[in-house]
Amino acid sequence: MERGARGAGTGRFVCAACLNLLVGDIQKLPTLYDDCMGHTSSRPLRVMRNGPRKITTAAPISPAAAEVRTAIRTVLVSWAGLVTDERRLEPPPRDIRALSRFLCRHAEWLAAHPAAGEIVDEIGEITRAARKTAYPNGGGQVPVGDCPNCEGDLVALIRRRDDPLPSEIVCTDFPDHTWPATRWATLARAIQGR
Numbered sequence: 146m147e148r149g150a151r152g153a154g155t156g157r158f159v160c161a162a163c164l165n166l167l168v169g170d171i172q173k174l175p176t177l178y179d180d181c182m183g184h185t186s187s188r189p190l191r192v193m194r195n196g197p198r199k200i201t202t203a204a205p206i207s208p209a210a211a212e213v214r215t216a217i218r219t220v221l222v223s224w225a226g227l228v229t230d231e232r233r234l235e236p237p238p239r240d241i242r243a244l245s246r247f248l249c250r251h252a253e254w255l256a257a258h259p260a261a262g263e264i265v266d267e268i269g270e271i272t273r274a275a276r277k278t279a280y281p282n283g284g285g286q287v288p289v290g291d292c293p294n295c296e297g298d299l300v301a302l303i304r305r306r307d308d309p310l311p312s313e314i315v316c317t318d319f320p321d322h323t324w325p326a327t328r329w330a331t332l333a334r335a336i337q338g339r
C-alpha cells in the first residue's frame with residue numbers, strides 16, 4: 146500500500162453506483178472504527194507488572210480490533226495523502242471523522258482517478274473486515290427497506306444482549322439518519338407512509 150505505487154492503477158471504470166457505495170462505506174468507517182472498540186474479545190490484552198501486585202488491563206480491545214482500527218486509519222490517511230499531494234491541498238487532521246469527511250468531499254475526483262479501482266477495493270475490504278470485527282457472532286446487519294428521509298437503504302444493526310450499545314436502524318447514505326430501537330414503531334409508520 147505504498148502511496149508511490151498508486152497511480153498506475155487498474156484503470157477500472159468506477160460507475161455512479163460504485164461511487165455511491167464507496168461514499169457510503171467511507172461515511173460508515175468512523176462508526177465502525179468506534180464500534181470495533183466496543184467489543185472486547187474473550188482474551189483481552191492484559192499488561193502484567195511485576196512488583197506491587199497490580200494487574201493493569203490495557204484498553205479492553207482485542208488484537209484483531211486494534212489491527213482493523215489501524216488498517217482503517219492507514220487506508221484513510223493514505224488516500225487522503227494522494228488527494229492532498231495531487232490536488233495540492235492542506236492535509237486534513239488525522240482524525241478518523243475528519244479523514245472520512247475529506248475523502249467524501251473528494252470522492253468524485255477519486256472515482257475519476259486511474260487508481261479508482263484500488264480505492265474501491267481497499268475501502269470495501271476494510272469496511273467488511275471492520276463490520277465483522279464490530280458485529281461478531283452474526284449480530285449484524287439486517288436490511289430493513291428504504292430510508293424515509295433520503296434515497297439510502299436502511300439496515301438494522303442488531304447488537305448482542307451484552308452489548309452496551311442499543312440496537313439501532315441506520316441509513317446507508319447519511320450517518321445522522323438513525324433510529325434507536327425505541328423509535329422503530331415511529332419509523333415503521335414513516336416507511337409505510339412514504
Ligand SMILES: [Zn+2]
Pocket residue numbers: 292293294295296297316317318319322
Ligand atoms: Zn437516509
